Amino acid sequence: MQRLHARYPFLEAARDAVATETVDLATVVEQDRAVVERACDRVVATLEEGDTGTPRRDARVELLSYPVARVLVSLVGERVLVRKYARAEAATAFERFTDDLADTTELKSVESTGLELSDLLAEFDLEDDVRETGDGYRIDVGTYLPLAADLWDDEWRLVNRALTGGGVPIDESELLALLREAIRTRVEDGLPFDVPEMIATALEAEAEEIRAILAELDLTREIDTVVPEMFPPCMKALLDAIQKGEHLPHHSRFAVTAFLTSIGMSTDEIVDLYRVNSSFGEEMTRYQTDHIRGDTSPTEYSPPSCATMQSYGDCVNKDDLCERIPHPMAYYEQRIDDADDDLDDWRERNGEEEAASGD
Ligand code: SF4
Structure with a gap:
């Protein structure tokens, strides 16, 4: 071994x-x-x-x-x-x-314990998508976006990158950070089973x-609070569209569903939210929601970053906070952190209203 x-x-x-x-x-x-x-x-x-x-x-x-x-x-x-x-x-x-x-030692042991960059690129099928340039690397944008999706610093946003010919220029330290993300995704894949x-x-x-x-x-409290007033503008707009019965394209529906599952909403609660929409199909909504949350698929999907939302035209009504965050989840986390301790969870509020109306 x-x-x-x-x-x-x-x-x-x-x-x-x-x-x-x-x-x-x-x-x-x-x-x-x-x-x-x-x-x-x-x-x-x-x-x-x-x-x-x-x-x-x-x-x-x-x-x-x-x-x-x-x-x-x-x-x-x-x-x-x-x-x-x-x-x-x-x-x-x-x-x-x-x-x-970094280890350039000539004295490699007979059985190498180290990895070369080319080994890592091959491991994640990235050899064709990452090309060396004179002063760094260029990675295909389609490969870059999912790898950078959970990197929330501004520098990772596509709008802050000099995109050329479908490629994103990156330096070596950024390439290594993206490889770390590839490893994280692989480790997370299929868990829990x-x-x-x-x-x-x-x-x-x-x-x-x-x-x-x-x-x-007490880590399990990670954002498990549903306060629609604090949702980022993009998600508010998508939810409004659903409530008005508008038909959402697949990427928008994916974005809002992934956001709602990430803040702790159950499939039943999401299905209830979508129910008012005339194009709603319960079975399909359940299937998509379970798939996104990773119940019926090997991956628990995260909502798209602001860069991806922008590229799909789903980033609307930006406010001041939007200028400082790279991800809708970061927006929501910030708003929840800034709020008083006593947050009025929509699910409890909804339950009380239903009880009062005798439903
Ligand atoms: S900047 Fe981000 S959080 Fe704000 S509206 Fe656009 S996508 Fe949503």
């Missing part, structure tokens, strides 16, 4: 190595305490330090702890943990590959430990 796989367990080759090495994950979790302990450390460090903790010397333990950590994250099943875990794995990988790329009962039982104590740390950190 190569140490490279232990350092970068998200690689396809590492997955293959696990498949060859591991007869059965159930046996590993039942019999290999060192792997289970490292897997648990991996997830706990995610919450406490934002990285994946101290690696073990034994490459086998280190490599196998990755799939077991994914099982633990799935068992706990909290979206905030999935996001933090994926971010931490990507941050650790980023630190390692920036070191690898259903865990077979036998494995769940064997890992119950570790899952409980992680749940307790999560509860203590």
Whole structure:
């Protein structure tokens, strides 16, 4: 088993190595305490330090702890943990590959533990989409947008980029940041998944430990508040259009649905919001909403960034705050943060009104 796989367990080759090495994950979790302990450390460090903790010397333990950590994250099943875990794995990988790329030592060991930039580009099928230029790189805009979607600093917004011939110029540090995003997306893909009962039982104590740390950190409150008055102007406009019965193009419907799922609305609540629209089809709305939130697809989709909203013509009625944020979620987070503690959640308000009217 190569140490490279232990350092970068998200690689396809590492997955293959696990498949060859591991007869059965159930046996590993039942019999290999060192792997289970490292897997648990991996997830706990995610919450406490934002990285994946101290690696073990034994490459086998280190490599196998990755799939077991994914099982633990799935068992706990909290979206905030999935996001933090994926971010931490990507941050650790980023630190390692920036070191690898900076390491120009001639004294490479027989079994290399480092990655080359070309390896990373090939891993994510980016060789054709990223081209070296004299003073940096150029990446195809269609590849750039999803990779940069969760990078909220202004510099990532497409309007702040000198787009030429369908390509976005980037420097090397930006390319590495985009590769970190590719890793984060890959780690997040498919999480959480259903865990077979036998494995769940064997890992119950570790899952409980992680749940307790999560509860203590009180992270589950990430934006789970629905206050329409504080929605960004673009989302208000899209919701208004829905309420007026207008037909929304697919990208607009995707944007508003992804926004509503990201702030914690359930599929039922979103379906209720859409119900007033005459072009509403309950079955299709449910299907699309479940798909976007990742219940029926391997990916939990994020709402588009302001740059993407602008390119689709969905960015309207911009206000002062819009000038300072790169993403509709950042807008909403800022408004919620700036508000008093006592926020009037639309779902509670709606419930009270229904109760008062006897519905
Ligand atoms: S700037 Fe962003 S948040 Fe503001 S309206 Fe446009 S897309 Fe929405």
